[in-house]
Amino acid sequence: xxxxxxxxxxxxxxxxxxxxxxxxxxxxxxxxxxxxxxxxxxxxxxxxxxxxxxxxxxxxxxxxxxxxxxxxxxxxxxxxxxxxxxxxxxxxxxxxxxxxxxxxxxxxxxxxxxxxxxxxxxxxxxxxxxxxxxxxxxxxxxxxxxxxxxxxxxxxxxxxxxxxxxxxxxxxxxxxxxxxxxxxxxxxxxxxxxxxxxxxxxxxxxxxxxxxxxxxxxxxxxxxxxxxxxxxxxxxxxxxxxxxxxxxxxxxxxxxxxxxxxxxxxxxxxxxxxxxxxxxxxxxxxxxxxxxxxxxxxxxxxxxxxxxxxxxxxxxxxxxxxxxxxxxxxxxxxxxxxxxxxx
Numbered sequence: 102x103x104x105x106x107x108x109x110x111x112x113x114x115x116x117x118x119x120x121x122x123x124x125x126x127x128x129x130x131x132x133x134x135x136x137x138x139x140x141x142x143x144x145x146x147x148x149x150x151x152x153x154x155x156x157x158x159x160x161x162x163x164x165x166x167x168x169x170x171x172x173x174x175x176x177x178x179x180x181x182x183x184x185x186x187x188x189x190x191x192x193x194x195x196x197x198x199x200x201x202x203x204x205x206x207x208x209x210x211x212x213x214x215x216x217x218x219x220x221x222x223x224x225x226x227x228x229x230x231x232x233x234x235x236x237x238x239x240x241x242x243x244x245x246x247x248x249x250x251x252x253x254x255x256x257x258x259x260x261x262x263x264x265x266x267x268x269x270x271x272x273x274x275x276x277x278x279x280x281x282x283x284x285x286x287x288x289x290x291x292x293x294x295x296x297x298x299x300x301x302x303x304x305x306x307x308x309x310x311x312x313x314x315x316x317x318x319x320x321x322x323x324x325x326x327x328x329x330x331x332x333x334x335x336x337x338x339x340x341x342x343x344x345x346x347x348x349x350x351x352x353x354x355x356x357x358x359x360x361x362x363x364x365x366x367x368x369x370x371x372x373x374x375x376x377x378x379x380x381x382x383x384x385x386x387x388x389x390x391x392x393x394x395x396x397x398x399x400x401x402x403x404x405x406x407x408x409x410x411x412x413x414x415x416x417x418x419x420x421x422x423x424x425x426x427x428x429x430x431x432x433x434x435x436x437x438x439x440x441x442x443x444x
Contacts (some may be wrong), residue, residue: 114206114424115211116241117221118393119172119416120263120286122152124419125425130323131418132194137263139186140168148182151189161305174283175238175265177209178216180224183345187228202231204426210265211237212281222440233345234438235418236424238262239269240276242389245423246413249434250274255377256384259366260420261392263287265361268369270377274436278372280365286392288358289314296354301344303333314395317348320359321397321404347415361362370406385409389419 114125118135135152142149143165150158158168171182191203196329205225205251209218218235225233239248239249239258248256260267269279292309297303297310305313309331317329321369326348335342372379382414386408388399393416403410427434 104321105167110199111201112204112206112428113191113194114208114428115190115225116208116238116421116424117172117183117187117228118208118262118391118420119170119175119265121417122186124194125421125428126194127425127428130425131421132133133190133419135190137172137186138168138170139182139189140166141182142262143167148185148189151186155360156308159308172428174287175262175281175285176213176258177220177224178225179443180220184227187224191229202229204232204428205230206427208420210233210239210281211239211267211269212265213274213282218439232440234427234440235274236427236438237267237269237279238265238269238420239267239279240437241421241423241427242267242419243269243271243387243423244426244437245419245421246362246387246389246409248387250437255373255380256371257369257373257386257393257408259362259382259386259390261285261362261390261398262283262420263390263391266365266390266392268365270373270381272371272377273378277374277377278369280369280372282361282365284358284361284365284391286311286314286349287391289318289355289395292358293318293351293354296322297331297333297344297346298336300350302336303331303342303344304336305333309333310377313346313351314355318351318355319348319396320352320355320401322349322352323397360399362392363402364407370408382408385411387411387413389413389416391417393417 113126116123118287122137136156136157140150141153171179177183222233242260243258293310328347
């Protein structure tokens with residue numbers, strides 16, 4: 102194990118998310134936080150832009166440029182594009198002529214299959230990794246928020262990302278009970294698009310729906326709720342049209358996916374051994390991931406479960422900080438990492 106840490110400090114942890122990719126470099130912290138989007142020129146099959154620049158192109162490209170999100174529901178949907186994206190992020194972080202090939206820890210959903218896990222590792226190897234490890238997202242999130250994962254005490258974590266919601270109870274360095282559903286921020290966006298289409302005969306773009314969710318979306322009523330002007334294409338006339346949506350309407354639109362997230366938490370609590378459930382009651386349920394920023398999600402979960410809910414300062418960073426901690430303290434935390442037998 103020692104020579105793992107003796108290497109030049111460019112070992113990386115990657116939170117390869119459906120919506121955002123974050124990169125942690127050992128000794129430097131989080132060095133990159135970009136959308137998981139690649140713009141491909143279909144004539145040459147080469148990436149034109151990656152990350153934020155590519156995200157700005159979604160819904161605005163000519164026919165020969167495709168803005169692709171290579172991960173769907175937390176897993177690789179397009180292997181080649183994922184590999185290109187990973188290689189781009191590795192090269193961006195690895196400056197210097199003599200940069201060694203890094204060892205990489207990549208976060209994966211807990212409900213991932215062995216084939217999907219292997220695909221993530223292979224993408225890392227193809228992108229230039231010397232050794233690839235995977236870590237389950239709820240475990241990484243728990244380490245990232247400082248929960249005592251190795252102690253014989255129950256910690257409950259709910260990680261709500263762009264493509265998946267991971268609910269897990271962790272004790273003694275392992276996941277005791279978990280539930281992974283392929284519902285996250287993307288499903289909330291899609292629910293808004295479909296609701297507005299049904300109620301107003303107006304077609305919204307993906308980015309508009311995401312902006313509306315972030316601006317006025319909520320999972321629980323609150324005082325002085327705002328409204329927002331939204332522009333889209335009228336499906337009857339085919340012309341651009343502006344409407345005003347209220348917070349209450351958006352809450353109604355996202356009711357179904359939010360309900361599914363709540364049900365996943367209830368299911369996990371139901372399957373949790375009583376002693377661990379009591380520990381979780383003392384410490385509270387920790388919510389992380391991008392959807393932890395949704396207004397009222399903590400109040401909704403507290404109301405539905407009767408448990409205290411805790412949101413860390415930077416919920417979006419919890420997973421990558423936890424996987425980064427596995428690099429910093431490899432001797433202690435390597436037991437939570439998995440790796441195939443590839444040399």
